Amino acid sequence: xxxxxxxxxxxxxxxGQEVILRCVPISNHLxxxxxxxxxxxxxxxxxxxxxxxxxxxxxIFDDQFSVERPDGSNFTLKIRSTxxxxxxxxxxxxxxxxxxxxxxxxxxxGTRLTVL
Amino acid sequence: xxSVTQMEGPVTLSEEAFLTINCTYTATGYPSLFWYxxxxxxxxxxxxxxxxxxxxxxxxxxxxxxRKETTSFHxxxxxxxxxxxxVYFCARKQGQGNLIFGKGTKLSVxx
Numbered sequence: 001x002x003x004x005x006x007x008x009x010x011x012x013x014x015x016g017q018e019v020i021l022r023c024v025p026i027s028n029h030l031x032x033x034x035x036x037x038x039x040x041x042x043x044x045x046x047x048x049x050x051x052x053x054x055x056x057x058x059x060i061f062d063d064q065f066s067v068e069r070p071d072g073s074n075f076t077l078k079i080r081s082t083x084x085x086x087x088x089x090x091x092x093x094x095x096x097x098x099x100x101x102x103x104x105x106x107x108x109x110g111t112r113l114t115v116l
Numbered sequence: 117x118x119s120v121t122q123m124e125g126p127v128t129l130s131e132e133a134f135l136t137i138n139c140t141y142t143a144t145g146y147p148s149l150f151w152y153x154x155x156x157x158x159x160x161x162x163x164x165x166x167x168x169x170x171x172x173x174x175x176x177x178x179x180x181x182x183r184k185e186t187t188s189f190h191x192x193x194x195x196x197x198x199x200x201x202x203v204y205f206c207a208r209k210q211g212q213g214n215l216i217f218g219k220g221t222k223l224s225v226x227x
Contacts, residue, residue, distance in 0.1 A: 091160060
């Protein structure tokens with residue numbers, strides 16, 4: 001069964017460094033999402049992406065964040081200058097979006113980002 | 117505001133016990149509602165969903181009914197198994213399809 005994959009599973013970085021989190025959505029899906037979960041808190045929406053552009057973003061998704069679909073398979077989240085409070089689990093999700101958009105988002109296993 | 121509130125965990129039950137995890141939401145209109153489950157070391161998986169009022173979602177013995185009168189979508193299972201041990205997230209759809217999640221409820225089922 002097709003699934004969303006994410007790499008790495010765990011990323012440790014120093015404060016101020018740039019990180020890129022990678023996701024491979026399900027191949028025929030058209031909508032892509034990033035969420036994050038700070039330890040012990042809610043899963044929070046960051047950004048949605050469709051047709052090679054951001055379709056919606058939350059107030060968390062400030063100028064330090066960017067997303068890109070550099071090729072036909074990868075979907076990346078970049079944090080330009082990490083802060084301690086960026087430490088969280090980051091989830092990627094995709095949604096098929098064809099033939100009438102269904103509601104089901106398929107999630108990856110997450111990348112745990114630790115900023116020291 | 118738009119939010120999802122679910123009961124605090126952790127919840128510890130014995131095998132074959134009855135499970136209820138409460139979830140309430142605030143929203144304008146009637147958004148689609150979801151329960152996602154996260155097994156240890158894995159991603160979020162859709163467990164069940166309901167797209168309109170009075171709908172009942174069901175899967176793997178779990179059920180939840182969309183109650184607009186009480187703005188609730190409580191998750192229930194009549195007889196839990198050890199393999200049901202996981203974190204359960206209630207969520208609602210908003211905007212252009214993004215999800216608003218509750219904080220998650222960790223369930224541990226003991227043999």
